[in-house]
Amino acid sequence: MxxxxxxxxxxxxxxxxxxxxxxxxxxxxxxxxxPIPNHIAFIMDGNRRxxxxxxxxxxxxxxxxxxxxxxxxxxxxxxxxxxVKYVTAYAFSIDNFKRxxxxxxxxxxxxxxxxxxxxxxxxxFAIRVHFAGNLGPFNNEFRVxxxxxxxxxxxxxxxxxxxxxxxxxxxxxxxxxxxxxxxxCIDHVREINSDGDHIIKLMDLEKNMYMAVAPDPxxxxxxxxxxxxxxxxxxxxxxxxxxxxSVLWPEIELWNLVLAILNFQKHKPYLERKxxxxxx
Amino acid sequence: xxxxxxxxxAANTLIPTKTKPKPGLVVQTGWNQTDLFSSLPKRYDYKLxxxxxxxxxxxASVEDKEVxxxxxxxxxxxxxxxxxxxxxxxxxxxxxxxxxxxxHEAGVKxxxxxxxxxxxxxIQVLTVFAFSSENxxxxxxxxNFLLSLFERALESEMESFxxxxxxxxxxxxxxxxxxxxxxxxxxxxxxxxNNTRLQLIVAVSYSGKYDVVQACxxxxxxxxxxxxxxxxxxxxxxxxxxxxxxxxxxYPDLLIRTxxxxxxxxxxxxxxxxxxxxxxxxxxxxxxxxxxxxxxxxYQQRQRRFGGRHS
Numbered sequence: 001m002x003x004x005x006x007x008x009x010x011x012x013x014x015x016x017x018x019x020x021x022x023x024x025x026x027x028x029x030x031x032x033x034x035p036i037p038n039h040i041a042f043i044m045d046g047n048r049r050x051x052x053x054x055x056x057x058x059x060x061x062x063x064x065x066x067x068x069x070x071x072x073x074x075x076x077x078x079x080x081x082x083x084v085k086y087v088t089a090y091a092f093s094i095d096n097f098k099r100x101x102x103x104x105x106x107x108x109x110x111x112x113x114x115x116x117x118x119x120x121x122x123x124x125f126a127i128r129v130h131f132a133g134n135l136g137p138f139n140n141e142f143r144v145x146x147x148x149x150x151x152x153x154x155x156x157x158x159x160x161x162x163x164x165x166x167x168x169x170x171x172x173x174x175x176x177x178x179x180x181x182x183x184x185c186i187d188h189v190r191e192i193n194s195d196g197d198h199i200i201k202l203m204d205l206e207k208n209m210y211m212a213v214a215p216d217p218x219x220x221x222x223x224x225x226x227x228x229x230x231x232x233x234x235x236x237x238x239x240x241x242x243x244x245x246s247v248l249w250p251e252i253e254l255w256n257l258v259l260a261i262l263n264f265q266k267h268k269p270y271l272e273r274k275x276x277x278x279x280x
Numbered sequence: 281x282x283x284x285x286x287x288x289x290a291a292n293t294l295i296p297t298k299t300k301p302k303p304g305l306v307v308q309t310g311w312n313q314t315d316l317f318s319s320l321p322k323r324y325d326y327k328l329x330x331x332x333x334x335x336x337x338x339x340a341s342v343e344d345k346e347v348x349x350x351x352x353x354x355x356x357x358x359x360x361x362x363x364x365x366x367x368x369x370x371x372x373x374x375x376x377x378x379x380x381x382x383x384h385e386a387g388v389k390x391x392x393x394x395x396x397x398x399x400x401x402x403i404q405v406l407t408v409f410a411f412s413s414e415n416x417x418x419x420x421x422x423x424n425f426l427l428s429l430f431e432r433a434l435e436s437e438m439e440s441f442x443x444x445x446x447x448x449x450x451x452x453x454x455x456x457x458x459x460x461x462x463x464x465x466x467x468x469x470x471x472x473x474n475n476t477r478l479q480l481i482v483a484v485s486y487s488g489k490y491d492v493v494q495a496c497x498x499x500x501x502x503x504x505x506x507x508x509x510x511x512x513x514x515x516x517x518x519x520x521x522x523x524x525x526x527x528x529x530x531y532p533d534l535l536i537r538t539x540x541x542x543x544x545x546x547x548x549x550x551x552x553x554x555x556x557x558x559x560x561x562x563x564x565x566x567x568x569x570x571x572x573x574x575x576x577x578x579y580q581q582r583q584r585r586f587g588g589r590h591s
Contacts, residue, residue: 095586170515170553177496178513184500185510200497202489226582229544231553238488238546242557267542 027258028082034265037218039086040079040257041240043232044068046224046248048103053248065110067250073121078257080125080159086214088132088162090232094171097137108142111165115145119152128156132210133167134175162214169234176208211236219264221257223249241267347400350573357580359533361405362398363555365547366391368539368563375563384429386565397572398478399444405479405529409547413453413487430484431461438468445477451523452486453494479527486523488549495521524551531555534579536572538564554586 047064054064072089079087091111097104122129131146138146146165184199206212216236220229225246229237243260247253349355366387373383391408398406410430416423434448441448450465457465498521502508508517524530532548532555540561544552558575560567 168553170518170550173492173550174513174515174518177492177499177518178510180496181500181503181513182510185503200493200500202493205493205496227557227559228555229552229557234549234553235489235492237544238549240543242542242544242559263542 024078024081024254027254031082031258031261031265034262035268036083037261037264038084039088039215039217039219040084040260041088041090041217041220041233042072042075042249043090043220043222043226043230044072044249045222045226047250049224050248050250064248064250065107066114069110069114069117071250071252073118074254075252075257076121076127076161077125078254080127082261085158086160086162086217088164088211088214088217088233090164090167090230092133092165092167093231094134094137094166094168095231097166108138112142112145115149119149122149122153122156122161125159126156127153127159127161129153130160130162130213131165132162132172132213133165134171135166137166160214162211164210164232167210168231169229170231172210173205173235175210176205179208180204206235209235216240219243219260221245221260223247223252349401350569352577353401353573354580355402358402358576359556359579360403361407361527361529361532361534362403363407363409363532363535363548363552364394365409365535365537365545366564366567367537367541369565371539372563372565381425383565384426388433390565390567393568394572395446395478395480397569399446401576403478405481405527405532407481407483407524407532407548409483409486409545411452411484411486412546413485413490414546416456416485427458427461431458431464434461434464434468438471441468441472441480442475445475447472447475447477447479449479449481449526450484451481451491451526452484453490454485456485481524481527483547487546488544488551489546491523491548492518492550494523518550522550524548534558534575536560536567536575538562538567554584556582556584 047068049064050067051064054067076087092107096107118129121127129149131150135143135146180200183204211233216238217233217240219242220233220237220240221243222228223245225244227242227244229242233240241264243263245252245256245260247256369383369387370380371383372386373380376382395406397403411426415426448468450469454462454465495518499508499513499517503510503513519525519530522530531551531553535544535548535552535555536558537544538560540559542559544557548555556579558578560571560575562571
C-alpha cells in the first residue's frame with residue numbers, strides 16, 4: 001500500500017512541477033484560445049481491467065481503485081489549472097451493489113482510505129468537495145468521513161469536485177420527485193399555491209437534485225471505450241458533449257483530456273447556435 | 281433542433297441510390313411502395329423507381345417470412361427498441377444548394393427505409409425524434425409548415441400503416457398542436473393500436489425533461505386524490521407515468537444520432553439510462569441500410585452490464 005501511495009504522490013509531483021509543468025502551461029495556453037468548459041464529468045471505467053493487467057492471473061489487489069484515485073487527482077489538478085471550475089466523478093453507482101460483495105468491499109475500503117489524502121489535495125488547491133448520492137447504504141464510518149471532508153472544504157468556493165457515490169440518475173430524479181411531491185402535497189393541505197393542475201414545475205425538480213450544486217456538465221468523458229451513460233447525469237446531460245475514449249481510467253493522461261476539450265471546442269459553435277435560437 | 285420528416289405527395293417512389301437490393305436478398309414489404317412517403321418533385325433529379333408489392337389484397341397482413349440478415353448480424357442479438365435522433369436534414373440540403381424542405385423530404389426516405397428494415401429484421405419498437413419542444417422557437421411559418429406536412433403525411437399513410445402491421449404512437453406535449461392534427465393523431469393511434477409488427481413512436485413537441493415533469497404531476501395528482509401514498513413512489517411508478525408507457529419496451533437498447541453531434545439533446549432522458557449510444561457523421565438523409573447495419577453491428581458487439589460486472 002505504501003508503494004502505491006508513493007507512486008501516486010510521484011504522479012502528482014510530476015504534474016505539479018518541472019518541465020512537464022511548463023509544457024502543460026503552453027498547451028493550456030493554446031486551449032484557452034477557444035472556449036474552456038465550465039464543468040467536466042468523468043465516468044471512471046476500466047479499473048478492474050487495469051487491475052487484471054497489473055496482476056495477471058492473480059486475485060484483485062485493490063480492484064484498480066487506488067490507481068483510479070490518483071488518476072482522478074491528476075485530472076482534477078489539470079482541470080483546476082486550466083480553469084475548469086466544476087469536476088464531477090462517478091465513483092460508485094447504486095448498481096455496483098449488485099457486484100460480488102468482496103468487490104464492493106474492496107471499493108468501499110479503497111474509498112475510505114483515500115478521504116484523508118483527498119482532503120489534503122482539496123485544501124492545497126482550495127477545492128470544495130461534495131458527495132452526491134444516497135449515503136444511506138454506507139456504514140457509519142464512511143458517512144462520518146464523507147461529512148467531515150465536506151465540512152473541511154465547505155469554505156472554498158472557487159472550484160467544486162463532486163463525487164457521486166451510491167448514485168444513479170434515476171434515483172436522483174426519484175428523490176427530487178419525492179421531495180417535490182411531498183412539498184406540493186403539504187402546500188395542498190395548507191391551501192398554499194393551489195393554482196390548479198400545473199403545480200409541479202421544472203425548477204421544483206431541479207432544486208431538489210443532488211447535482212443542484214453545479215451547472216450542467218459541458219463534457220462527459222467515459223473511459224474504457226463504452227458508449228453509454230450508465231444511469232449517470234441523465235437529467236444534466238441534455239446538452240453535454242459526450243466523449244468516449246478507449247483508455248482505461250487509471251491510465252488516463254493529460255493528452256486524453258486535451259483531445260476531449262479540443263473536440264468539445266470543435267462542436268461548441270453548434271451548441272451556441274442552438275442557444276441563440278432559444279434566445280430569439 | 282429537428283424538424284418533421286414528412287413527404288409531399290408526388291408520383292413516384294424514391295429509392296436511395298446507394299442501397300440497391302443485393303442479389304439473393306429477400307425483401308418483403310407490407311405496403312405499397314408507391315404510397316408511403318412518396319413525394320419528390322422531379323426537379324431534384326433523384327433516381328426514381330416505381331415499386332410494386334407482393335400483396336394479394338389491400339388487407340393482407342405482412343408476410344412473416346424470415347428475412348435474411350446482412351452478414352455479421354445475429355437475429356438473437358437484435359435490439360428490441362431502437363431510437364433515432366434524425367439530425368442533419370438542413371445541412372444536407374445546404375450542402376447541395378437546396379432548400380431545407382428538400383432535406384426533410386430526403387430525410388423521409390431514410391425514415392421509410394429504416395422502418396422497412398426494422399420490420400424485416402425483427403426490431404419491435406422504433407422511436408424517432410421528429411420535433412423537439414425546443415423547435416417551437418423557430419419561425420412560425422416554418423413550424424406551421426412542418427406541422428401541416430406531418431398532418432398530411434399521417435393522413436396519406438394511415439392505410440399503409442394498417443396494411444403493414446405498424447402501430448403508430450405519438451408522444452410529446454400535445455397542448456400546442458393544432459386541433460386538426462391532434463384529432464388525426466388520435467385517429468391513427470386508434471386505427472393502428474392492434475398492429476404488432478412494429479411500433480413506430482414519433483416524438484413530437486417532446487422533451488425528456490417535460491416527460492419527467494408530466495409524470496411527476498400525474499403522481500402528485502394521484503397522491504392528492506389518495507390513490508397512492510408518497511411512500512409508494514418508486515422508479516416503477518415513474519416508468520408507468522412516462523409517455524413511453526405506450527409500449528412494452530420503453531427503454532431503447534440502442535440510440536443512433538446522425539450528423540456527428542455527440543449529445544442526446546433532451547431526448548428520452550429517463551429511458552436512456554443503459555442505452556447503447558451510436559454516433560455517426562452521416563447526415564440523416566444519407567443514413568441508409570449500410571449505416572444501419574454498422575450501427576447494429578456495433579451494438580451487437582457490445583457487452584451490456586447494467587452496472588454489474590461480467591464474471
